[in-house]
Amino acid sequence: MSRYNFKLIEKKWQDYWDKNNTYKVISNPNKRKFYCLEMFPYPSGRIHMGHVRNYTIGDVLARYKSLQGFNVLHPMGWDSFGMPAENAAKQNNLNPKDWTEENINAMKNQLKKLGLSIDWEREISTCSPNYYKHQQKLFLELYDKGLIYRKESYVNWDPIDKTVLANEQVINGKGWRSGAVVERKKLNQWFFRISNFAEELLSDLDNLDQWPEKVKIMQKNWIGKSFGCEIDFKIDGSEKVKSIKCYTTRPDTLFGFSFLALSVDHPLSKLYEKDKNFLSFRDECSKTGTTEESIAQAEKIGFKTELLAINPLNENEKVPVYFANFVLMDYGFGAVFGCPAHDQRDFDFAKKYNLEIKTVVKPFDETDSFTVNDEAYTGSGTIINSDFLNGLKVPDESIAKTIQILEEKKIGNKKTNYRLKDWGVSRQRYWGCPIPIAYDEKNQIHKIPEKDLPVLLPDQINLNTKGNPLDSVDQWKKININGKNCIRETDTLDTFVDSSWYFLRFCSSKDNDNSFNKNEIDYWMPVDQYIGGVEHAILHLLYSRFFTRAINLNNKEFELKEPFKGLFTQGMVCHQTYKDQNDNWLSPDDVFSNNGNDYFIKTKPSEKVMVGPSESMSKSKKNTIDPEKMIEAYGADAVRLFILSDSPPEKDIQWSETGMTSAYKFIQKFWSVSQNIIEIVNTESDKSINNEIEIFTNQSIEKINTALEKFRYNVIIAVFHEIFNFFNKVSENRKNYQNLKENYNKILIVVSPVIPHLANECLNLMASKNFEWPKVKKEFLEKEEKEIVIQINGKKRGNILINKKTEENEILAKIKELDIIQKYIKDKKISKTIYVKDRLINIIIK
């Protein structure tokens, strides 16, 4: 028998699917739909193993649903705007468009070699004017709805390159190219009012029952709803400032108040703009960076003002007012009251400036003389040292009660707050969707008229100018709107905008006039299963949820709110890392090993390689494996099989060469047993019925069904091995049982989502007519006899085979006679027995 020639057979089926447009779908109201979507890739040039994993998981689901009779929409596109194109273009003196389009072509070819069941006719690319003109229309629609506005906000500014840097381009506070210390700079930028939807985005999470719990928790914390109180602190004897408003979630610690801290962007900072010391303090703060992490990690520093704030619950207590680097203007009122004993940031600050640390909460198991020493106490307990608040239980009782008192005294008001900030969408870059706005000579905002859309990116661009590239294209910038000379907005949109509605566009990607077609949206949306990396758990998914709501607002034509009914987040693909003696990363292609433990450099076999931990594959660590090479060496089916086999899809998977080769061997073995069976079925003539085959097949399908529904794809591969082991035995005696063909046909169907090329070839050779997902015959799942575990005091001591109808007391009587049990119970008294039907019996003895 010939070996399985995957090169020939995979090519044959891929060409067949292409030619016959097998995976093209059109909406059909009479057919149940299933929208299966994987997060679309950034066209970096070559697919990586993460893509292989993502798209294989999705493809298995799409093929499964299709065999079940669903009308499956399974599209693919390109998230093709973004910084890498701009960087590559700068480096190699190319055009970002050409670079991107070449990459798309290359990656499309690679994806096709994986044998994915994709409707390529719906392909979209976000950098194509066909896509972004609709995005510009959507932008203007949302603008008209009042969901988009302009305000000043900070960016990372590289003072040498005179350019805005992304967070990833800031390394240890310095610009990645220039090495200059990065500053915070204020720019006028566009924002989406996502915070208008904070409550809805939060409460609707409860309805997403097919989302991973952890993603919902992450989004919940991100939105950060908190219940607290706004408090007006009176300022002592100042002409200029009467009071300062703070937001707090811990009003119950008000007696521990020892300073009041303001953001450097607080309106009161205007009063200090002539103070040199304040200005140098503000400069110092601007070096902290713009990320929350850098602010949280930075040393707490402050600038002391002459102002004194009065404790509203104790008018004799007056504490200093500072500007401090850890207070954010975006949250609350940009002002916080400091209680060092019960907040770690306040504690660090108080230690630095020798402020009082007054303990007002004690843990339940401490006495009233408890004091905070080395770190803030933020746990539960009882209020102490707080006059009329003493004795209240923290947090449940104390916070509510204090708010009530503050409201009665007209000092503060109960307030709900959200951490979620509005979404800044302006990017000072070339390779993005132009914002369809212009400004007249008085700096008034004008929308670009619809007839002038799309605002196309200029083709000719010099990316090596300093600052925002579009800003230097004078002829492009100028536009006349209703007779007024205007200058275009030169910022482009955040690429997260592109990916916030692409799933809508897939439903009618060919429609030139409309962003999306109502009938198509009504039929296909929501996405039934969305699959992608957990790194998108917050931003991309939240922005998409916002976008559908923003479109939905005041729009009777569009009923959708939640875009993704089901969500699955897959783990990363990892590989060992290698370094040479000089600490340079080495690729797996550069090293070899004879025993699997010690590695050496191929070109210098005497030099030992340092083997590092397995980490997610990345170019910078050189620990990548090229999927195309693997497909060429082992075939798409083997690669698909391996990428699913070793770990559950939501967990990280370790790439291993031995795992890959064993998947390849399995493909060969499975082919060979299939050929045996096809031969038997077509030539041998024994016609007896084999009940074992019936039982095994039905049990296997049942296992596969359960595992498929729960994304336990690695378990499915284990069942495939069981299938091989079983049918390998069955085929040994070369009997053509009457039920062999029917059952093996079913087996080929249920393996086909994972290894579609091999399965289709075998089904073809068997001349199968049936391409439906098999129904499980329940009567073959249950056996008459059942093995029951015998436990003595919860420990397993043996088991017994009984008929399922046997009553509990009968079972117990039988067990008592068993020798293995006798020795445990003969001198003891049975005080209790616990019987779990069909599973175990636990005998408690004394």
Place this chain on the structure above:
RNA sequence: GCCCUCGUGGUGAAAUUGGUAGACACAAAGGACUUAAAAUCCUUGCCGCUUGCGGAGUGCCAGUUCGAGUCUGGCCGAGGGCACCA
């Protein structure tokens, strides 16, 4: 720093969701077949004494329960996110 998730044999893992821990594989060792090798097949999680038997065992420490990998609390370790990477 803050938030989230995950820790099961030498390795990847499975476990009907509180009921036989280690299915299915990978690796290694031993054995069978062979002139030899390859391939194939069989055995092996750990500790103890004799095939049998007994004991411990799911990161660590407590707890709930007849019974805990699974539930609760604390600790340790690894990974992800932190708003301009996508």
